[in-house]
Amino acid sequence: MDTSFKWSRFLKFLAQRWDEILQLAGQHLAVVVIALVIALVVGILIGSLVWNRPIGRAAALTAAGIAITIPSLAVLALLSPLLGLGWGPSIVALAFYALLPIIRNTVVGLREVPAQIVESARGMGMGRTRILVSTQLPIAWPVIMAGVRVSAQMTVGIAAIAAYVAGPGLGQYIFTGLSSMGSFNAVNYALTGTVATIILALLIDAAFIVIARVTTSKGLRA
Amino acid sequence: MSDTVHTNTGFFRAISSQSAGVSLELDHVTKHYPGQPAPAVEDFSMSIEPGELIMFVGPSGCGKTTTMKMVNRLIEPTGGSIRIDGKDVLSLNPNELRRHVGYVIQQIGLFPHRTIAENIATVPKMLGWKKERIAERVDELLRTVQLDPAAFANRYPRQLSGGQQQRAGVARALAADPPVMLMDEPFGATDPITRERLQAEFLRLQAEIGKTIIFVTHDFDEAIRMGDRIAVLSDRSRIEQFDTPANILAAPANEYVSSFIGQGAALKRLALMPIAEAKLGPAAGAEGPKISIGDNLRDALDLLVLSGAPRVLVTDADDRTIGTLDQAGISSVLGATVPVVGAPAVTP
Numbered sequence: 001m002d003t004s005f006k007w008s009r010f011l012k013f014l015a016q017r018w019d020e021i022l023q024l025a026g027q028h029l030a031v032v033v034i035a036l037v038i039a040l041v042v043g044i045l046i047g048s049l050v051w052n053r054p055i056g057r058a059a060a061l062t063a064a065g066i067a068i069t070i071p072s073l074a075v076l077a078l079l080s081p082l083l084g085l086g087w088g089p090s091i092v093a094l095a096f097y098a099l100l101p102i103i104r105n106t107v108v109g110l111r112e113v114p115a116q117i118v119e120s121a122r123g124m125g126m127g128r129t130r131i132l133v134s135t136q137l138p139i140a141w142p143v144i145m146a147g148v149r150v151s152a153q154m155t156v157g158i159a160a161i162a163a164y165v166a167g168p169g170l171g172q173y174i175f176t177g178l179s180s181m182g183s184f185n186a187v188n189y190a191l192t193g194t195v196a197t198i199i200l201a202l203l204i205d206a207a208f209i210v211i212a213r214v215t216t217s218k219g220l221r222a
Numbered sequence: 223m224s225d226t227v228h229t230n231t232g233f234f235r236a237i238s239s240q241s242a243g244v245s246l247e248l249d250h251v252t253k254h255y256p257g258q259p260a261p262a263v264e265d266f267s268m269s270i271e272p273g274e275l276i277m278f279v280g281p282s283g284c285g286k287t288t289t290m291k292m293v294n295r296l297i298e299p300t301g302g303s304i305r306i307d308g309k310d311v312l313s314l315n316p317n318e319l320r321r322h323v324g325y326v327i328q329q330i331g332l333f334p335h336r337t338i339a340e341n342i343a344t345v346p347k348m349l350g351w352k353k354e355r356i357a358e359r360v361d362e363l364l365r366t367v368q369l370d371p372a373a374f375a376n377r378y379p380r381q382l383s384g385g386q387q388q389r390a391g392v393a394r395a396l397a398a399d400p401p402v403m404l405m406d407e408p409f410g411a412t413d414p415i416t417r418e419r420l421q422a423e424f425l426r427l428q429a430e431i432g433k434t435i436i437f438v439t440h441d442f443d444e445a446i447r448m449g450d451r452i453a454v455l456s457d458r459s460r461i462e463q464f465d466t467p468a469n470i471l472a473a474p475a476n477e478y479v480s481s482f483i484g485q486g487a488a489l490k491r492l493a494l495m496p497i498a499e500a501k502l503g504p505a506a507g508a509e510g511p512k513i514s515i516g517d518n519l520r521d522a523l524d525l526l527v528l529s530g531a532p533r534v535l536v537t538d539a540d541d542r543t544i545g546t547l548d549q550a551g552i553s554s555v556l557g558a559t560v561p562v563v564g565a566p567a568v569t570p
Contacts, residue, residue: 114329114331116327116329116330116331117331117332117333117334119296119327119331120325120327120330120331120332120391121331121333122296122320123294123296123320123325123327123331123404124320124321124325124344124345124348124394125316125317125318125319125320125321125322125345125348126317126344126348127317135333135335138335139333139334139335141335217334217335217336217378218378219333219334219335219336219337219378219379219380220334220335
């Protein structure tokens with residue numbers, strides 16, 4: 001049997017499985033978006049709590065920095081006894097990795113808000129929470145969004161590995177290909193999974209550029 | 223806590239219905255930061271009449287800003303009491319209090335992500351004003367500070383020049399018509415020309431609105447120009463002299479105050495006096511350069527020096543000569559004893 005790569009066979013492979021590929025890409029996107037939303041909420045919360053406290057800030061950033069060096073496969077393996085297989089451990093693991101850039105950029109963004117703006121907000125009778133929500137976070141928003149973009153790129157890649165714990169997404173094709181090396185469609189599977197993941201990453205990045213622009217006040221655009 | 227806030231609603235309504243100023247009293251106010259050997263502000267007492275514009279002038283670090291910030295409790299006093307319209311500010315909810323005390327700082331602090339209209343609407347929104355009322359008020363205020371609403375309401379702060387931003391900052395502080403205003407070197411960051419225009423505009427505005435104002439500056443000339451009364455402060459916010467600009471210039475209380483006045487005290491005093499204060503000589507037959515009765519004595523002296531004429535002709539609003547003024551006439555207003563010289567009339 002000839003298992004070497006052939007374009008004609010690859011195109012036929014794509015045509016036959018087009019629906020499934022789109023479905024997997026959709027799952028991939030969904031798991032990334034859910035994880036990012038969770039990471040955004042948690043990350044902004046942590047960032048808002050620690051940005052002005054040297055010890056808390058150092059602790060949060062160091063912890064998140066160390067967390068990111070743990071191999072994703074290990075995190076997934078550790079989570080599956082607790083959360084089972086499939087979406088659960090995938091989302092938790094992805095949110096875990098997405099946290100660092102978001103916390104870091106929330107801290108940086110909040111620290112960059114000029115002191116006189118906070119001072120005048122206080123002088124007008126705004127409370128702490130109101131200042132944070134209506135003034136500091138909106139001004140820090142472009143910086144936070146830059147962090148979310150980095151997180152998005154990271155999670156798209158890591159989401160592919162989540163197939164290891166039967167997670168959703170394009171990783172399933174990659175793992176199918178890897179585990180059946182030597183078989184008729186092995187390379188086609190792996191290649192499709194990889195290329196589709198890259199395309200998805202590019203599309204998500206483009207989407208974030210648009211989202212960041214739309215959600216940032218015109219007064220903050222350079 | 224909620225009780226205190228509740229009972230104070232009436233007070234806030236009462237003082238905010240009074241758009242003109244209310245009285246302000248600082249009574250033995252002290253601020254001692256923990257761990258500091260000396261207090262930043264020590265035993266500061268001052269009684270301010272409704273509608274007065276009080277200048278705090280002193281070198282940087284003398285505690286003038288700290289003193290001012292205790293009025294709206296951005297800094298909490300460690301001793302003494304501060305009363306607005308007779309009510310102790312320490313008994314009020316600090317955020318509620320600050321919504322009824324206008325606050326302008328040197329760096330302005332406009333919200334960059336909000337339009338000028340939204341910036342001005344900040345306090346009225348927190349006070350729960352209706353949309354139409356806020357829109358009307360924003361429009362009115364922009365006109366008051368000479369920014370055309372059609373052009374500026376929807377711009378963002380970064381699209382304004384420094385002077386325009388400072389006007390917007392003043393408008394924002396005035397939004398809810400607070401009876402008391404605190405201004406911390408509000409025009410300090412602008413160039414001299416813009417600064418003089420902003421000062422003149424603000425004085426015109428204050429003549430209409432009559433707020434009770436504490437205005438902090440380190441520029442003594444600004445203090446003379448703007449203040450109803452000036453408090454010259456030294457270390458720990460000690461009051462070296464508290465009096466009208468004319469009285470301080472005429473009789474500085476001590477060396478410290480004199481050093482603050484600097485050179486040319488007499489000229490500064492003349493700038494505060496309208497020509498009408500001088501005794502004019504007979505108008506009949508005299509000739510010389512003309513000056514309006516509405517100008518001040520420094521303008522008159524300026525004209526004398528510049529033209530070299532022995533006297534200037536003072537004219538009324540209809541350009542009729544109503545008298546003459548010479549250097550001796552100007553000097554005598556200052557209280558100086560000048561030998562009266564019968565200078566012969568020089569015909570040019």
